[in-house]
Amino acid sequence: MSYRLFAVTAPGLEPYTAAELAALGITPLPPVSMSGPGEVKEESGGLEFEASTTDLFRANLMLRTANRIIYRLGEFSAVSFPELRKKAARLPWETVLRPGQPVALRVTCHKSKMYHSGGVAERVAGAISDRLGKLCPVEKFNENASPLPQLIIVRFNHDVCTISADTSGELLHRRGYRLETAKAPLRETLAAGLLIASGWDGSSPLLDPFCGSGTIAIEAALMARRIAPGKNRRFAFMDWPDFDEKKWKHVLSRAASLEIRSHAPIFASDRDAGAIQMAQNNAKRAGVLDTIQFDCRAVSAIEAPSKPGWVVTNPPYGVRVSPDRDLRDLYARLGDVLRANCPEWNTGILCNSDILIGQTKIRSLEKVRLINGGLPVTLYCGKV
Numbered sequence: 001m002s003y004r005l006f007a008v009t010a011p012g013l014e015p016y017t018a019a020e021l022a023a024l025g026i027t028p029l030p031p032v033s034m035s036g037p038g039e040v041k042e043e044s045g046g047l048e049f050e051a052s053t054t055d056l057f058r059a060n061l062m063l064r065t066a067n068r069i070i071y072r073l074g075e076f077s078a079v080s081f082p083e084l085r086k087k088a089a090r091l092p093w094e095t096v097l098r099p100g101q102p103v104a105l106r107v108t109c110h111k112s113k114m115y116h117s118g119g120v121a122e123r124v125a126g127a128i129s130d131r132l133g134k135l136c137p138v139e140k141f142n143e144n145a146s147p148l149p150q151l152i153i154v155r156f157n158h159d160v161c162t163i164s165a166d167t168s169g170e171l172l173h174r175r176g177y178r179l180e181t182a183k184a185p186l187r188e189t190l191a192a193g194l195l196i197a198s199g200w201d202g203s204s205p206l207l208d209p210f211c212g213s214g215t216i217a218i219e220a221a222l223m224a225r226r227i228a229p230g231k232n233r234r235f236a237f238m239d240w241p242d243f244d245e246k247k248w249k250h251v252l253s254r255a256a257s258l259e260i261r262s263h264a265p266i267f268a269s270d271r272d273a274g275a276i277q278m279a280q281n282n283a284k285r286a287g288v289l290d291t292i293q294f295d296c297r298a299v300s301a302i303e304a305p306s307k308p309g310w311v312v313t314n315p316p317y318g319v320r321v322s323p324d325r326d327l328r329d330l331y332a333r334l335g336d337v338l339r340a341n342c343p344e345w346n347t348g349i350l351c352n353s354d355i356l357i358g359q360t361k362i363r364s365l366e367k368v369r370l371i372n373g374g375l376p377v378t379l380y381c382g383k384v
């Protein structure tokens with residue numbers, strides 16, 4: 001079976017997800033122009049690609065930076081509710097739903113005659129029952145519900161309706177290991193994106209001196225050891241009527257055969273003993289506790305091996321942890337400590353303020369614009 005899939009990413013992470021897809025041997029399709037009259041807009045927030053069933057499994061299992069993978073069931077124009085219901089009923093719902101299985105509908109309407117999202121959801125639910133011969137109860141989508149309903153994503157844009165089925169279930173950043181979080185944790189997908197964007201090679205030393213719950217270090221250890229990030233979780237496609245369990249087990253065992261014992265020295269520290277304990281518990285659940293050296297220490301006391309590596313980190317930057325005026329000294333100290341202990345190291349520092357980064361006196365060679373917790377942030381890549 002062949003699928004047209006869309007890997008949904010956080011804004012700014014698209015190039016890194018594209019690189020990950022390329023590493024899996026999958027070439028993304030060129031971005032679709034969403035232009036309507038008087039408007040030219042390229043589709044962003046993800047990448048579209050053609051996939052076999054094996055690729056669908058691998059994308060969910062292996063991609064480190066994508067939020068979810070959705071399957072485009074179909075696309076058609078519709079300007080009335082009867083037309084919507086009739087055309088939606090032609091889609092192959094039986095590939096993703098059993099008759100009577102609960103569904104959740106997420107509808108957005110943009111510049112279309114069908115602008116009432118509640119009405120659209122009702123007609124699509126009706127179309128599913130028409131096709132499957134039995135009513136599928138509509139539920140709200142709550143990430144924490146168990147079992148999750150099958151999420152259906154309906155989008156109207158300039159009278160064109162695109163209907164997709166989620167293949168992932170819980171968002172892909174939920175790898176299953178991070179059950180304990182300290183202050184302002186990063187999403188696992190963003191942490192992986194920082195590592196890829198900073199250019200870390202997976203074998204040189206890596207240091208996070210503000211590790212909090214350990215997300216960056218744990219993602220680094222998973223990358224260094226080539227451990228599939230999704231190997232311990234469920235996915236929505238596992239509940240589809242024709243789920244090929246044999247093929248899935250084969251994909252899982254192929255992925256397991258790629259795992260290596262890594263010698264990349266990964267160091268994670270934080271001045272908060274509670275955070276270090278949580279980070280260690282998380283690393284243990286992820287199966288990488290022995291790959292990371294955790295230390296409870298302030299940034300001013302960090303130690304690093306003489307062989308240069310990468311500092312990839314997310315220091316407090318005010319909005320979520322403490323106010324800016326308290327932070328200038330911390331950033332200045334970070335710069336001093338890195339010059340003293342990590343000369344020639346590469347840096348990837350996530351922050352929301354040019355002023356704070358300026359305090360480190362480390363010149364930024366590249367700035368990657370990202371979003372963290374809904375706020376614009378920048379990964380400042382440089383060299384000590």
Ligand SMILES: C[S@@+](CC[C@H](N)C(=O)[O-])C[C@H]1O[C@@H](n2cnc3c(N)ncnc32)[C@H](O)[C@@H]1O
Binds near residue numbers: 210211212215315
């Ligand atoms: C934004 S959080 C890091 C979150 C982390 N990336 C995660 O995913 O959980 C910043 C961390 O810096 C730590 N921190 C603040 N000042 C510090 C200092 N002077 N030395 C070391 N750690 C410090 C805090 O305890 C906090 O855990």
